[in-house]
Amino acid sequence: MDNEPLYLYKLIIIGDSGVGKTTFLYKHNMNITLVDFHITPTVGIDYYSKKIKLKDKSYIKTNIWDISGKQEFRIIVNFYIKEISAAFLLFNLHDINTFNSIKSWINNLLLNNSCDHYFQHPIILIGNKFINKTCMVTKKDIDILVEEYNLIYYEIDIFNVNHEMIQDLFDKICNLINEKNIKTNTCKGIKKITNNLNFSNNKKENCCIIS
Ligand SMILES: Nc1nc2c(ncn2[C@@H]2O[C@H](COP(=O)(O)OP(=O)(O)OP(=O)(O)O)[C@@H](O)[C@H]2O)c(=O)[nH]1
Ligand SMILES: [Mg+2]
Numbered sequence: 001m002d003n004e005p006l007y008l009y010k011l012i013i014i015g016d017s018g019v020g021k022t023t024f025l026y027k028h029n030m031n032i033t034l035v036d037f038h039i040t041p042t043v044g045i046d047y048y049s050k051k052i053k054l055k056d057k058s059y060i061k062t063n064i065w066d067i068s069g070k071q072e073f074r075i076i077v078n079f080y081i082k083e084i085s086a087a088f089l090l091f092n093l094h095d096i097n098t099f100n101s102i103k104s105w106i107n108n109l110l111l112n113n114s115c116d117h118y119f120q121h122p123i124i125l126i127g128n129k130f131i132n133k134t135c136m137v138t139k140k141d142i143d144i145l146v147e148e149y150n151l152i153y154y155e156i157d158i159f160n161v162n163h164e165m166i167q168d169l170f171d172k173i174c175n176l177i178n179e180k181n182i183k184t185n186t187c188k189g190i191k192k193i194t195n196n197l198n199f200s201n202n203k204k205e206n207c208c209i210i211s
Pocket of ligand 2: 021022023040041042066067068
């Protein structure tokens, strides 16, 4: 069928504990805002899968790893970072420590990724928990970091953005991967799907066979 995904893109969501990674993923996958729930810190790693239509009208499947930001799980992060095609990197606009960690998260990405192709993996930096008052993190400091590491930057408050805006961010990161043509350059974060029996959208699932 034409809308069957031909490729699997492996994405990761990273950042310090409490910055909103799981909230971000739930909003994307199920349009649930966990404001009314008692959301607990992720233990280790969580995983979701979703089908996305690219601008060129082809379909891809995404595997999205949501990893705990706690220090004790850092070894797991470094393991999963080995094979990703792009990353969302979140910080809390009102917690300077989460911003100060960004460089170390990026260095982890650069050091542990095992791809040897020329293209850079896209990184979307997200300043979360935006509220209309002075942030602890300054615009100037964010701009310097964005420039230095060639990041794409968005400021959001997951509690107050609509589902489409979060979907757009996932569409954007997947289209960037596609445009950079990483898949023809043996990126370990992209796999050709050779059999996708039982694939369905919006489900937690692990049924694809990859080459
Ligand atoms: N005000 C506000 N609170 C948020 C927002 N996003 C997340 N939170 C809250 O921040 C807390 C932490 O969110 P999580 O999504 O669990 O953070 P995490 O990055 O997954 O944390 P770890 O799993 O420990 O790494 C929760 O109480 C959320 O409800 C936001 O945009 N605005
Ligand atoms: Mg979490």
